[in-house]
Amino acid sequence: xxxxxxxxxxxxxxELQRVIAARKSLEKVNIACSxxxxxxxxxxxxxxxxxxxxxxxxxxxxxxxxxxxxxxxGFMAASLEVGKPCPVCGSAHHPRPAExxxxxxxxxxxxxxxxxxxxxxxxxxxxxxxxGHLKTEYxxxxxxxxxxxxxxxxxxxxxxxxxxxxxxxxxxxYEAALxxxxxxxxxxxxxxxxxxxxxxxxxxVEQAEKSWRxxxxxxQKAEAVANERQLAVPAEYRDPAQLGKAQQQAVxxxxxxxxxxxxxxxxxxxxxxxxxxxxxxxxGVQTHFAATVKRLEADEADFAARLQQAGFADEAEYxxxxxxxxxxxxxxxxxxxxxxxxxxAKDRATRAQQEVxxxxxxxxxxxxxxxxxxxxxxxxxxxGYTASMAQVERQAKWLDKLTSINTAxxxxxxxxGLVGRLAEVVNGTNPYRLTFQRFVLGALLDDVATAAxxxxxxxxxxxxxxxxxxxxxxxxxAGGLELEVFDNYTGVARGVTTLSGGETxxxxxxxxxxxxxxxQSYAGGMHLDTILVDEGFGTLDPECLDFAIKxxxxxxxxxxxxxxxxxxxxxxxxxxxxLEVVPTERGSRASFKVG
Numbered sequence: 001x002x003x004x005x006x007x008x009x010x011x012x013x014x015e016l017q018r019v020i021a022a023r024k025s026l027e028k029v030n031i032a033c034s035x036x037x038x039x040x041x042x043x044x045x046x047x048x049x050x051x052x053x054x055x056x057x058x059x060x061x062x063x064x065x066x067x068x069x070x071x072x073x074g075f076m077a078a079s080l081e082v083g084k085p086c087p088v089c090g091s092a093h094h095p096r097p098a099e100x101x102x103x104x105x106x107x108x109x110x111x112x113x114x115x116x117x118x119x120x121x122x123x124x125x126x127x128x129x130x131x132g133h134l135k136t137e138y139x140x141x142x143x144x145x146x147x148x149x150x151x152x153x154x155x156x157x158x159x160x161x162x163x164x165x166x167x168x169x170x171x172x173x174y175e176a177a178l179x180x181x182x183x184x185x186x187x188x189x190x191x192x193x194x195x196x197x198x199x200x201x202x203x204x205v206e207q208a209e210k211s212w213r214x215x216x217x218x219x220q221k222a223e224a225v226a227n228e229r230q231l232a233v234p235a236e237y238r239d240p241a242q243l244g245k246a247q248q249q250a251v252x253x254x255x256x257x258x259x260x261x262x263x264x265x266x267x268x269x270x271x272x273x274x275x276x277x278x279x280x281x282x283x284g285v286q287t288h289f290a291a292t293v294k295r296l297e298a299d300e301a302d303f304a305a306r307l308q309q310a311g312f313a314d315e316a317e318y319x320x321x322x323x324x325x326x327x328x329x330x331x332x333x334x335x336x337x338x339x340x341x342x343x344x345a346k347d348r349a350t351r352a353q354q355e356v357x358x359x360x361x362x363x364x365x366x367x368x369x370x371x372x373x374x375x376x377x378x379x380x381x382x383x384g385y386t387a388s389m390a391q392v393e394r395q396a397k398w399l400d401k402l403t404s405i406n407t408a409x410x411x412x413x414x415x416x417g418l419v420g421r422l423a424e425v426v427n428g429t430n431p432y433r434l435t436f437q438r439f440v441l442g443a444l445l446d447d448v449a450t451a452a453x454x455x456x457x458x459x460x461x462x463x464x465x466x467x468x469x470x471x472x473x474x475x476x477x478a479g480g481l482e483l484e485v486f487d488n489y490t491g492v493a494r495g496v497t498t499l500s501g502g503e504t505x506x507x508x509x510x511x512x513x514x515x516x517x518x519x520q521s522y523a524g525g526m527h528l529d530t531i532l533v534d535e536g537f538g539t540l541d542p543e544c545l546d547f548a549i550k551x552x553x554x555x556x557x558x559x560x561x562x563x564x565x566x567x568x569x570x571x572x573x574x575x576x577x578x579l580e581v582v583p584t585e586r587g588s589r590a591s592f593k594v595g
Contacts, residue, residue, distance in 0.1 A: 020164065026148040036138040043131045050127050054120040061113045062557055063546050105158055118521070125454045129465065136491040220231060383427060434470075438481055444467060444518065445481060452507075452514030459547040461508045466496075502544050509533065532563040542570070549574050 055275045175595060312318040321332075345438075426436040434442070449466045456464055465486040485507065486493045501508060531551070545568075564575065572578065581590045 003137065017304040018420045022148055026145065029141055029148060033138065034140045036141055040131065040134050040138050043127065043134055047124065048132050050120070050124040054117070054124045057113065057116045057120045058557075063109075063115050064110050064113050121454055122450070125450065125457070128457060131501070132462070132465070132488045136488060140491060153498065204446055208404055237335070411466070445483070447518045448511060448514045449483065450514070451517040453549045454510075455513050456507060456510035458551055459510060460503070461547065464499075464503070464507070466511070467493065469493070502541060504547060506544060507553075513551070530561040530563065532565060546559045546571065 058266050306319055307315065310318070312321065321327075437588050445468055449468060456466060465488070466483055467486055469484045483496050484493045485496050485499060496504070496507065512533070513531070552564070555563050577592070579590055579593050580593055581588050583589075
């Protein structure tokens with residue numbers, strides 16, 4: 001039973017392990033969500049304080065601008081004279097000239113306050129972006145938390161200790177089932193072995209029965225033969241006791257005779273071998289003796305003949321005439337040396353005759369001509385060798401010169417390598433094909449995007465942010481000046497071409513306003529007091545149109561004149577002072593409308 005439930009226990013254990021892993025992940029995500037929520041709350045407080053500070057400095061800027069405008073009016077009114085036209089309205093009558101207030105605002109204070117406003121807005125924008133990133137991370141964690149809770153279902157509310165206890169219990173059940181399965185397999189193997197042994201025992205029994213039947217038949221046959229032979233045994237040996245005694249005596253006699261036979265055979269064999277050795281030695285001695293006697297007789301006869309040939313009468317006269325031993329030894333050495341030299345000379349003569357056998361004597365004239373040709377070829381080769389050595393020496397000098405030139409080139413490359421690399425960088429020789437000019441423009445574009453995001457954030461209700469990307473639209477195009485839009489709703493960046501028509505207009509308007517701010521900040525004392533926006537409002541829905549108008553009104557409150565060129569009827573209700581152009585049969589007619 002337990003072994004049969006192994007698969008179910010295994011699946012149950014795997015499911016518990018998956019649930020525990022997801023539960024642990026959920027706890028981590030819960031902690032991360034709590035931490036992220038605290039960070040978002042803290043950063044929202046910081047953003048609220050920055051927005052309050054931004055509003056405060058903007059209000060102060062507006063007060064200063066109003067004071068500056070009133071001061072300018074009072075200053076201009078002080079220079080009016082009766083009968084002379086006003087430089088503002090052109091009238092010669094001045095019924096109610098403006099009076100200068102007690103507190104005057106100069107241009108430096110106005111610029112300083114504008115810088116404070118810009119700084120406060122930048123800090124607010126940085127904090128807004130930071131908060132947006134934190135919210136994106138928090139939303140991602142929340143989504144992950146919800147996914148895990150959906151995945152866990154009821155297990156999401158269960159205690160981790162209970163799940164671990166269930167896992168331990170399931171692990172115990174699984175191990176018990178696994179052990180039971182192994183025991184079952186072991187018993188199956190044992191039963192299989194026992195079945196094999198049973199079959200083997202049956203075969204052995206069958207074989208034993210067959211052998212028993214054969215042995216029974218042989219026994220009966222042997223018993224008949226024994227009975228028949230028992231009748232042929234003498235009567236005195238039919239008694240087993242008498243037969244045993246006679247058999248023991250016969251065995252003893254057989255053992256004694258066998259030992260005596262073996263001893264005799266060994267003695268005979270050793271004697272025969274000794275006889276053969278002695279006979280061989282005797283034959284050799286006799287043969288050597290006969291040969292020695294023959295040599296002695298021959299040597300004596302030869303010695304006698306040589307004595308006679310040498311003129312000696314007998315051996316005694318020979319002994320008297322014989323030279324000393326050392327003289328004979330030297331003479332014998334000389335004779336031996338002569339014999340050896342003679343044999344060597346004969347051998348050389350024989351080899352020379354064998355080598356020249358079948359050869360003809362060469363023509364010396366031909367040999368001399370060949371020798372002269374070989375000497376000429378040798379001289380030519382020697383001259384070529386001399387010329388080659390000279391060429392090698394020249395090439396060695398050239399090689400030394402080339403080495404010195406390469407060293408100088410390496411030194412020059414080392415000296416000018418930095419300049420060359422700098423030139424490559426400036427000319428855009430890099431993976432992004434980014435030249436120095438485009439790098440500077442990219443830095444300026446970053447500033448423009450930062451200033452534009454301040455307006456786009458308001459117009460898009462905090463959804464879109466513009467940022468520069470290093471990706472290139474085409475592989476052969478230069479990079480570094482491409483823009484992409486970061487969508488806070490999705491948490492990913494995408495191309496600006498994916499924006500709708502209205503969103504594209506809002507982004508373009510934000511870039512134009514940001515460019516104006518950056519140019520003004522870079523230009524020092526130069527002011528861009530007038531901005532004209534030509535069309536594009538017709539692509540906006542009413543809510544986006546409200547945000548766009550609000551951004552333009554904020555610019556107007558900052559002291560700039562904002563002009564809108566549009567045919568959208570809804571704008572008539574939003575703009576107090578406007579110049580309307582109406583086409584007629586006699587041409588267009590322009591008129592100012594106020595209020």
